Amino acid sequence: MADSVANSTGRGDSSQFLKIDRLSKHFDEVAAVDNVSLDIKKGEIFALLGSSGCGKSTLLRMLAGFEMPSSGNMYLDGEDIAKMPPYERPINMMFQSYALFPHLTVWENVAFGLKRDRMPKDQIAERVEAMLGIVKLKPFAKRKPHQLSGGQQQRVALARCLAKRPKLLLLDEPLGALDRKLREETQFELVNIIKSVGVTCAMVTHDQEEAMIMADRIAVMQEGRFLQVGHPREIYETPSCLFVAGFIGDVNLFNGTVEVDEPDHVIIGSPECRHFVNHGITGTIDMQVNIALRPEKICLQEIEPTIEQRESAAEHGYNSARGTIDGIAYFGKFTQFHVRLESGKIIKASRENTARHEETQLERGQQIYAWWDGSDVVVLTN
Amino acid sequence: MDSRLGKTWLIAGYVFLYVPILTLIIFSFNASKMVTLWGGFSFKWYGVIAHDSEVVNGFFLSMKIALMTATASVVLGTLAAFAMVRYKSFFGRTVFFSHINAPLVVPEVITGLSLLLFFVMCERLFGMPERGMFTIWAGHTSFGLSYAAVIIQSRLLELDKSLEEAAMDLGCRPFQVFYLVTLPMIAQSLMAAWLLTFTISLDDVVTTAFLSGPGSSTLPLVILSRARLGLDPTVNAIATITVAVVAVGVVAGSLWMSRQERRRAAEQSAAYREGMQAMGA
Missing domain, CATH: 1.10.3720.10 (MetI-like)
Known part of the structure; x- marks a missing residue:
């Protein structure tokens, strides 16, 4: 074991730029972070996603050095950082509240960390100018934080973190304090800046959309553990468990029993319909499973779906159910329908509004068919 | 009706608080040695305390x-x-x-x-x-x-x-x-x-x-x-000097504080407006 740790933490191994090894943090017997291991690649933006109290902030604060781990190790670029005080770590953090020093100007805020390193004055000036250039705040250098808008304050905080050229950038709910419209604009800008600087970044967020837009990889956390680590698409399309499926985006869940278990397909029976899944699962006949289906994968139409329409579903009768429209919510870019199936279960189906005026307007109370493709069904075995 | 009652109470409160101090100040300019009898205007007690x-x-x-x-x-x-x-x-x-x-x-x-x-x-x-x-x-x-x-x-x-x-x-x-x-x-x-x-x-x-x-x-x-x-x-006379010093200090202090506060609020709202404009642009 000791050997493998020594090997895997050697410098230059960019796939394990940050290595977290069996890290735990206990607060009075309660494990806030429970035996977590993780590798982050150099230059990667990694998001820790979870609801409040899941341990994501504690993990971030351990990386920053504000919390001491109860056990486990952390290596950054091959260097053991677990016992280093925060002021010696080559890590900088952007706080949720930005934590800009209100008594200092924008310029002084950005220069703050550089002055602590006793960097020569002319170099500090050069670096601060460059940073303010990156975040487009040069004209505001002489202002105090309270004279800036929320978005500008956030950029000052970012510039201040990046000024020291940290090996690892930590973002704590980076967009949590911004209003919605500004948040959408800022997400891309933030990613662009981080990518252009090339810094490795770990962020914490409770907002799944923010994590999906910004991060290269996401770890979904619950009760101090990682439930799933993967690319945003992976997490959305193939969630590993019920919690992840429900946490990331909207989902319809069915309970079912495995009826046919073949290497290339599975058939699962549930009260609503029989599901045809066009891939094998690790399970056995008669096993109880959950089926997850994203609303946008469900098609609604007035007439029964034809065989041609759903080639991959192969046999007639699978993956479709009759129901009535129970509610319609218009969101602008898409419309969400609540469909009451004959079994009484209500499922959500969404349809993108690509045309301004749809030819087939579905109405409340209308009888319809809901159907989906065998490849869109996610089987959750647990 | 209610507001008139409130005002009366307020005035009564002020009278209770400030009339004693006013009396004290007025009698510091009393030429007579008596503390309760007015004997004409004079600065003499201020000269006395200086010595x-x-x-x-x-x-x-x-x-x-x-x-x-x-x-x-x-x-x-x-x-x-x-x-x-x-x-x-x-x-x-x-x-x-x-x-x-x-x-x-x-x-x-x-x-x-x-x-x-x-x-x-x-x-x-x-x-x-x-x-x-x-x-x-x-x-x-x-x-x-x-x-x-x-x-x-x-x-x-x-x-x-x-x-x-x-x-x-x-x-x-x-x-x-x-x-x-x-x-x-x-x-x-x-x-x-x-x-x-x-x-x-x-x-x-x-x-x-x-x-x-x-x-x-x-x-x-x-x-x-x-x-x-x-x-x-x-x-x-001593009391009057003290009151004067304190009054000047308090008034100057609170004027300065409220000006700071106003300036800060103005700067904040200016920053907010700017932010909104930048978003619109």
Whole structure:
């Protein structure tokens, strides 16, 4: 074991730029972070996603050095950082509240960390100018934080973190304090800046959309553990468990029993319909499973779906159910329908509004068919 | 109807509060020696106190003690407040906590008496300290630091902890965090604590009476002893000067504060408007 740790933490191994090894943090017997291991690649933006109290902030604060781990190790670029005080770590953090020093100007805020390193004055000036250039705040250098808008304050905080050229950038709910419209604009800008600087970044967020837009990889956390680590698409399309499926985006869940278990397909029976899944699962006949289906994968139409329409579903009768429209919510870019199936279960189906005026307007109370493709069904075995 | 009733009460309140002070000021310009009979307008009592060495010495002693008390209280109060807010568990924290707050609730007579007994004992054992300026200063500081600690503590509690963490994150050692970030952030409350302990020390009578020695009478003690011998308009004159100084200080201070506040609010809303425009653009 000791050997493998020594090997895997050697410098230059960019796939394990940050290595977290069996890290735990206990607060009075309660494990806030429970035996977590993780590798982050150099230059990667990694998001820790979870609801409040899941341990994501504690993990971030351990990386920053504000919390001491109860056990486990952390290596950054091959260097053991677990016992280093925060002021010696080559890590900088952007706080949720930005934590800009209100008594200092924008310029002084950005220069703050550089002055602590006793960097020569002319170099500090050069670096601060460059940073303010990156975040487009040069004209505001002489202002105090309270004279800036929320978005500008956030950029000052970012510039201040990046000024020291940290090996690892930590973002704590980076967009949590911004209003919605500004948040959408800022997400891309933030990613662009981080990518252009090339810094490795770990962020914490409770907002799944923010994590999906910004991060290269996401770890979904619950009760101090990682439930799933993967690319945003992976997490959305193939969630590993019920919690992840429900946490990331909207989902319809069915309970079912495995009826046919073949290497290339599975058939699962549930009260609503029989599901045809066009891939094998690790399970056995008669096993109880959950089926997850994203609303946008469900098609609604007035007439029964034809065989041609759903080639991959192969046999007639699978993956479709009759129901009535129970509610319609218009969101602008898409419309969400609540469909009451004959079994009484209500499922959500969404349809993108690509045309301004749809030819087939579905109405409340209308009888319809809901159907989906065998490849869109996610089987959750647990 | 209701508003008229309210106004009446308000006026009654003001009369109760300020008429005595007004009377005192008016009679300081009384040419007669009688405190209650008007004998014509005169500045003569102001001339008298200028040449009254007891009053002048008392005034300077009071100022000196108040300056020293305020400064010592703020330094010790900051340390105490910091210990209570930042260190949630250390040996004897509860005892420490109640000791810091005790002088605020223990009757001053008891504080004064116990300090007197303590200093008397010290004098007998070590031959020092002699009662005088030092003992008064120590006594005032012993409760001044409580007031200072309470004020500074409340500011420290509302201070965003992430500011200090950010400072540490950017490379500050703990001591640097304190004087580069914490201290500037709590500067206003330090000022408030300093002013409060200054005034408390300046007009303290009870503790001072216990701890003063021969030749160390502060201004309040002088006034009190004069009043006991029979009122005389010099006391009114001293009081009028004090009121004038305090009034000017308070008005100037609050004008400055409200201007700062207005400026800050204006700058904030300007920044907000700018932000909205930038978003629209």
